Amino acid sequence: MKLLIIGDIYGDPGIEILDFHLKELKNELKPHLIIANAENSSNGRGISKRIYNHLLGLGINIFTMGNHVWGNREIKDFIEDSNILRPANFNNLPGNGYIVKNVNGLKVLVINILGRAFINLSLDNPFKCVNDIIENVDHDFSILDIHAEATSEKIAMGHFFDGKIDIIFGTHTHVQTNDARLMPKGSFYLTDVGMTGPLDGVIGVEKEIVINRFLNGFSTHNKVSKGRKQLNAWFIDTELQYSKLIHLEKE
Ligand code: FE2
Numbered sequence: 399m400k401l402l403i404i405g406d407i408y409g410d411p412g413i414e415i416l417d418f419h420l421k422e423l424k425n426e427l428k429p430h431l432i433i434a435n436a437e438n439s440s441n442g443r444g445i446s447k448r449i450y451n452h453l454l455g456l457g458i459n460i461f462t463m464g465n466h467v468w469g470n471r472e473i474k475d476f477i478e479d480s481n482i483l484r485p486a487n488f489n490n491l492p493g494n495g496y497i498v499k500n501v502n503g504l505k506v507l508v509i510n511i512l513g514r515a516f517i518n519l520s521l522d523n524p525f526k527c528v529n530d531i532i533e534n535v536d537h538d539f540s541i542l543d544i545h546a547e548a549t550s551e552k553i554a555m556g557h558f559f560d561g562k563i564d565i566i567f568g569t570h571t572h573v574q575t576n577d578a579r580l581m582p583k584g585s586f587y588l589t590d591v592g593m594t595g596p597l598d599g600v601i602g603v604e605k606e607i608v609i610n611r612f613l614n615g616f617s618t619h620n621k622v623s624k625g626r627k628q629l630n631a632w633f634i635d636t637e638l639q640y641s642k643l644i645h646l647e648k649e
Contacts, residue, residue: 399502399539399564399637402427404434404458405630406569408595408602409442409622413449415594415629415648420456423644427633430502435543435569436461436482438595442602442622443469447476454481460497462510464545464570465517467493485512485545486531487522496531507537509563513546513555513570524551525558532562541565549575549589556587565634567591572601574630578641586641592630597647599623 402423407413424432436453440446443466453461460481467473467484477484477493486495486509496509509531511524524544532540540563544552552568559566561583567590568575574592581587593602600608603620611617631644 399431399504399635400427400429401541401565401634401636402429402432403565403567403591403632403634404432404594405574405591405632406435406437406572406593406595407439407453408572408593409438409440411622411624411627412439412593412595413452415627415646416453416456418648419629419646423631424457429633431460431499431506432458433460433462433508433541433543434458434594435464435545435591437463437466437469437545438602440470442620444471444473445482446470446472450476450480450482460499460508462508462543462545462569464510464512483508483510483543485510485521487512487524487527489522495527496535498535498537501539504538505536507532507535507540509540509542511542511544513544513548513551515546515548515551517547525555528555528559528563532559539564542567544568545570547571552589556581556585556589560585560587564636567632574643574645576643578632578643580639580641586634586636588632588641588643591632592628592645594629594631595627596623597626597628
């Protein structure tokens with residue numbers, strides 16, 4: 399199985415660099431499945447129907463989300479009939495926290511979960527929630543997006559599910575980590591795939607806005623940073639037991 403995982407798509411700059419590079423990546427890597435985190439694709443917050451259709455048209459198959467899943471209210475009208483996952487520990491809210499797709503003859507289970515540390519301590523326990531899903535949902539192959547702030551929470555979850563989930567990756571921090579590895583019991587693991595969006599802002603936002611907030615304690619609303627763009631992704635070939643980090647830039 400070959401998979402391409404695209405890190406958090408942030409606003410129009412993220413979509414623009416995918417328009418530019420995704421076709422050549424698909425030709426070069428020939429993935430069976432492309433997954434992207436898209437919770438910041440609509441101007442930094444949430445996803446719209448128009449953007450969802452555009453990204454599907456580029457060849458992305460499944461979309462994971464996170465704490466900003468409801469950032470664009472349009473999603474409530476189409477999430478039920480989409481390939482968009484919201485965190486599985488957002489219990490009783492619209493949409494699904496996991497999906498099973500037939501890929502390359504296998505029942506592939508994809509799960510999206512939200513970490514608690516520094517995000518929301520009152521959420522359902524992400525370890526237990528994911529464990530319930532993998533024990534109760536029929537599948538041949540499994541993939542988990544841990545949308546979380548703390549590297550410790552992600553690494554702990556990586557070890558907890560080592561050997562039980564085939565591909566475990568993190569999103570949310572918008573900074574790619576250089577720790578892609580095959581875990582002792584055989585799972586592929588990466589703490590954070592990074593961001594597909596502006597290169598020169600502060601995790602996607604115009605840098606002056608964020609610097610002012612740190613300096614003065616207040617600032618204007620976030621705006622998507624302009625200028626150079628970056629694409630961060632992770633490619634995995636499970637047969638060859640090989641993975642590589644991808645980082646591309648564009649003016
Ligand atoms: Fe997030």
